[in-house]
Structures are given as structure tokens and as C-alpha cells.
Amino acid sequence: MSQRRTSIAATGIAATALVLAGCYPVGVNVGSPQGLGLCGADPITLTVEQNDAGDEVAIEYNGPSDVSLVAYQGSYSDSRFFGNNPTESLIVNYPSSDMESPFDYAVNALDFEVAPWTSTPTGASTVSVDYDGSITDLLDSFDYTSTGPGEEGPGDDGMLPVTIAVICEGGFTSQVLTDPTLDSGDVIDTEEFDVAIAQAFFPNFMYTGPPTVTRQKKISDGVSGRMALPPEIVDAMPADLFTTGVVSVGTLFVGENDPYGMSDDLEFSLSEATPGDLWNLWFDALIPESPDAPAFTLTGDMTTTGWIPFEFTGTPKPDEGYYLFSFTVQDAEEDPENVKMATSVLQYSSEQGLTLSGLIEPPADENIAVTGGDPNIIIWAVLGGLVVLAAVVLRPKRRKAQAESTIDPSARKE
Numbered sequence: 549m550s551q552r553r554t555s556i557a558a559t560g561i562a563a564t565a566l567v568l569a570g571c572y573p574v575g576v577n578v579g580s581p582q583g584l585g586l587c588g589a590d591p592i593t594l595t596v597e598q599n600d601a602g603d604e605v606a607i608e609y610n611g612p613s614d615v616s617l618v619a620y621q622g623s624y625s626d627s628r629f630f631g632n633n634p635t636e637s638l639i640v641n642y643p644s645s646d647m648e649s650p651f652d653y654a655v656n657a658l659d660f661e662v663a664p665w666t667s668t669p670t671g672a673s674t675v676s677v678d679y680d681g682s683i684t685d686l687l688d689s690f691d692y693t694s695t696g697p698g699e700e701g702p703g704d705d706g707m708l709p710v711t712i713a714v715i716c717e718g719g720f721t722s723q724v725l726t727d728p729t730l731d732s733g734d735v736i737d738t739e740e741f742d743v744a745i746a747q748a749f750f751p752n753f754m755y756t757g758p759p760t761v762t763r764q765k766k767i768s769d770g771v772s773g774r775m776a777l778p779p780e781i782v783d784a785m786p787a788d789l790f791t792t793g794v795v796s797v798g799t800l801f802v803g804e805n806d807p808y809g810m811s812d813d814l815e816f817s818l819s820e821a822t823p824g825d826l827w828n829l830w831f832d833a834l835i836p837e838s839p840d841a842p843a844f845t846l847t848g849d850m851t852t853t854g855w856i857p858f859e860f861t862g863t864p865k866p867d868e869g870y871y872l873f874s875f876t877v878q879d880a881e882e883d884p885e886n887v888k889m890a891t892s893v894l895q896y897s898s899e900q901g902l903t904l905s906g907l908i909e910p911p912a913d914e915n916i917a918v919t920g921g922d923p924n925i926i927i928w929a930v931l932g933g934l935v936v937l938a939a940v941v942l943r944p945k946r947r948k949a950q951a952e953s954t955i956d957p958s959a960r961k962e
Contacts, residue, residue, distance in 0.1 A: 572651050573622055573638040573831050575735035578713070578743050581626045581636055585745040587612050587716035590674070596712050596747035598683070601784045602888065605686060605749045607712055609660070609677040610670065615744075616720035617658040617677065619686075621694055623709040623831070624748035625824035634733035637711055637746050638828065642724060643696025644704050650727035654692030655741060657722045658712075683710075683751050691722035706752055706887045707876075709827050713746035750823040756780040758892040758904035759875065762855075770842070770861035771901045777877065778906070781888050782852055785877055795850040797875045799842060799860075799894060800829055804869040806893070818870055818893045820908050826891055829872060842866035842896075844873065852877055866896050873904060 579585050583594040592611030598604065609617060622639035623629075629638075642654035660667050660677040664685070668676045679686065687693055687705050694704040720740070731737045756778040764773035777795065806818050841862070848857035860866055873894035879886040896902045 571644050571831060572641040572646075572649075574641075574651075574653070574730060575633060575635045575733060576620075576622065576637040576639050576711075576713075576741070576743055576746075577735050578624075578636045578746050580745050583745050583747045585714075587615060587714070587744055592714055592716075592745060594712065594714055594745050594747050596749050598749045598753075600754065600780075602750060602752040602754050603683055604681060605679070605683050607677075607679040609675075609714060611674060611714070612716075613667075613669075613673055613675040614718040616715040616718055617660050618713050618715060618720060618743075619656045619658055619690060620654065620711055620713070621705075621708045622711050622748075623824045623827040624711045624746055625822060625828065627822075627825065629825055629828035630821075633828070635735055637713070637743065637748075638831070639711070639736070640694070640708060642692060642694070644694040644708065646696070652727060653725045653736065655720075655723060655725065656690040656692055657720050658689075683749065686710075687751070692724065707889060709748050709750045709753075709824065711746050711748040713743045715742060716744050717742070748824055750827070752888050753823050754781055754784060754888055754890045755907055755909040756890040758873075758906045761902065761904055764901040766898075766901070767859065767861070769864060770859060770866050771896075772847075772857070772859045773901070774848075774855040774857050775904075776855050777852060777875070778890070781875075781877055781890055784888050785852065785879075786886070794878050795846065795852060795856060795875065796878070797844050797846060797858075797873065798830075799844045799874075800872040801842060801867050802829070802870050802872060804867075806870045806895075818872065819905055820910070822910055823891075826872065826874075830874065842871070844894075860896065860902055865898055868897055870895055 583596070585592050590612045592615070593609070595606075595608045597606045609615075620639050621642075621644070622637060624637045625633075626636060628634070628636050639653045639655075641651040646652070659665070660679075664679060664681050666678045668678075670676050687710070694708055725736065725738060725741065728741075729737045757780065759775040759777055761773055761775045764771055802818060842860065843862070844858060844860050846856055846858050850856055871894040873892045874889065875892075876887055876889045878888075890906075892904045892906050894902055894904055
């Protein structure tokens with residue numbers, strides 16, 4: 549594997565995902581992937597969706613009523629982050645700015661019996677639970693978010709991913725897991741925090757086209773040019789942001805080839821990566837690896853509506869190959885949590901300069917209907933690793949925030 553080299557350029561921004569230097573995520577064991585599992589012998593399902601602008605979320609749980617629905621700030625990937633991690637979920641330390649070990653981790657209990665949640669009985673002891681509304685309002689209902697007690701400012705709540713999870717035991721209360729025991733894979737080993745299924749959403753993350761790059765020319769240590777933000781991200785921000793908005797960028801070298809083999813048995817295409825997978829790479833990127841890492845530097849006015857001069861440089865030149873290129877727009881002066889983030893794939897050649905391509909939005913899970921008016925019947929259960937049939941009725945849903953797993957659940961390595 550080629551060495552990852554990181555460049556974080558966040559001019560004018562103090563609190564975005566690109567500068568979360570204090571984050572120390574660890575794993576959370578998840579019983580079953582794809583939001584499908586069992587509590588005892590009872591099937592359970594969980595779907596999580598967000599809108600195109602990343603500011604609204606729809607959550608639906610179906611299953612027994614005597615469970616705990618929880619939320620924590622941390623990422624999720626049905627593919628176990630390109631197959632690199634022992635589990636599908638990561639939780640970020642609390643508060644996220646804490647850079648000193650031992651680290652604590654906060655988990656929020658969600659009261660799905662009260663508004664704005666709706667809970668509809670579907671049987672003698674089963675329910676369908678829904679939340680459909682503002683991500684900000686949902687975060688405001690949490691007992692614990694990234695900014696810890698006694699700290700000022702909005703923290704990183706406008707950027708950090710959030711995982712919704714089901715614990716089969718009822719009665720879980722919001723709590724901080726103080727310096728929890730970790731197993732050999734850096735996964736939390738706590739019986740009370742036993743997650744059956746989970747899914748995630750990604751506040752203010754957007755699928756967009758790539759920035760437009762023009763007027764490129766070679767310079768001694770790389771390339772210079774100018775770029776303009778994609779219209780989708782500009783249109784998602786309020787008009788008055790044009791006078792107070794700040795643009796930041798960051799790059800992460802991934803490898804010479806795409807798809808790039810992140811493990812011996814699993815390859816992926818950067819352009820098809822899900823937000824959860826990307827967040828795992830960004831968490832890694834927050835640990836400085838080389839003072840000579842290539843740098844994408846904005847060298848002029850950081851306008852949200854016009855051309856922004858830039859230089860992409862290295863020592864002696866940037867590594868040729870593929871990079872994650874992440875960019876944010878933030879209302880740093882008026883409302884720091886008013887931010888939008890998008891990621892593109894940057895390919896650099898010393899002869900041809902750089903090209904940017906947008907991420908491909910994953911299709912909805914083929915197991916779950918996303919259109920049509922009839923209920924979709926999913927038949928599934930698990931018995932000793934063998935898939936057997938059990939009926940679970942789901943209502944049609946909109947686009948899921950997570951793609952279908954690239955790993956067959958029956959082939960999972962525990």
C-alpha cells in the first residue's frame with residue numbers, strides 16, 4: 549500500500565471536519581449490517597435517509613417496542629470501511645476537542661415515545677417508529693454533542709457524522725462511557741452498549757458535481773489555476789452567505805491507481821465510496837503524516853460565487869495519482885454551523901495537471917423499495933450464520949444515506 553499523505557488547508561475556518569485534530573474514534577461492535585437484524589427471535593429493521601442538502605433526516609425503526617434507540621457522533625459503513633476495520637461503526641471521543649488520553653465517549657438515548665417522534669403499534673409488542681425533520685433539531689435534542697460541558701462555541705456538530713443504533717435491551721439512558729475497555733481491535737467492550745443494528749447520517753454532506761477548474765499552468769513545484777464551486781453547493785446556502793462565506797479545502801493522497809487496493813481482498817473505486825467510508829479516511833487524515841504532504845492552497849479571494857485562484861504543490865512535486873478532495877462552505881462570521889461539505893476525486897499528473905470528478909451517489913438498497921405504493925416484504929432472519937425466512941413489513945422509503953453492503957453479511961468475519 550502506498551503511503552497516505554495528507555494536506556489540510558482550512559484558511560479562515562476553525563471548526564470543520566478538516567481540522568478536527570482532537571478526534572479519536574474507536575470501534576463499536578454492530579451485530580448485523582445493513583440495518584437488518586434480530587432482537588432475540590424478533591426481526592428488526594432500521595433505515596436512515598437524508599435529503600440532498602444534508603439538513604433533514606428521516607429515520608424509521610420497525611420491531612419490538614421494548615428496545616433502546618440511541619444516537620452517537622461517529623461514522624458507519626456497511627463495508628466496514630473498505631474492509632479495513634473489525635466493525636461497521638466508529639464513535640468519536642467526547643468532547644471531540646479532547647486530545648488527551650484516556651478518552652470518553654457519549655451515547656444519547658432517544659425517546660421515541662414523544663414528539664417529534666411518532667410510534668405506531670404494529671402488533672401486540674411491535675412498533676414502527678419514525679422521525680422526519682431537521683437534523684439541527686434532532687441534534688439539539690441530544691444530551692451530549694461534540695462540545696463538552698464548560699466549552700463555548702458550536703463544536704463540530706454541523707459536520708460530524710451521527711450513527712443511529714438499536715440496543716435490544718430497553719431502558720438505556722444517555723451516558724458518557726468513561727475510558728471504556730477496548731478489545732484488541734480498538735472496539736468498545738461494554739455489555740451495556742451492545743448494538744444490534746445501526747445506520748448513519750452525515751450532517752450537511754452533499755453529493756455534488758466537482759468544482760470547475762480552468763487556466764491551469766505548470767509551476768516549479770506543481771500546478772496553479774482557478775476553480776469555481778459547483779452550483780449545487782452554492783444554491784444550498786442562503787443568499788446572504790455570499791458576503792460572509794468562507795471556503796476551505798483539504799486533500800488526502802490515496803494511491804497511484806483507482807480502484808486502489810485498500811486490503812488484500814477488497815478493492816473500491818473512490819468515486820463510488822460512501823460518506824461513511826470517506827469519513828474513515830478523513831479521520832486517518834487528521835493525524836499529520838508528513839510535513840512535505842502535497843498542499844492545495846487557495847491563493848486569492850475565497851468567493852462562493854466566482855473564481856478562486858489556487859496552487860497544488862508538493863516537495864518536489866505532488867505525488868502522481870488519486871486524492872480525496874474535500875471542500876466546505878461555511879458562514880464563519882454569523883453562524884459557524886451553517887456549513888456544507890462535498891467531496892470529489894482529484895487525479896494529478898505532472899504532465900496533464902489535475903482533474904476533478906464528483907462522487908457517484910449510491911443507489912438505494914436493492915432489498916428495500918424506494919418507490920411505489922405497496923409495502924415491501926423483506927423476508928430474513930439469522931440462525932447460527934444461516935439465513936432463514938421471517939417476514940418483516942417495511943413501508944417504501946426515500947433514498948438511503950448508506951449504500952448496500954459490498955460484503956455479503958453471511959461472509960462477515962467476526
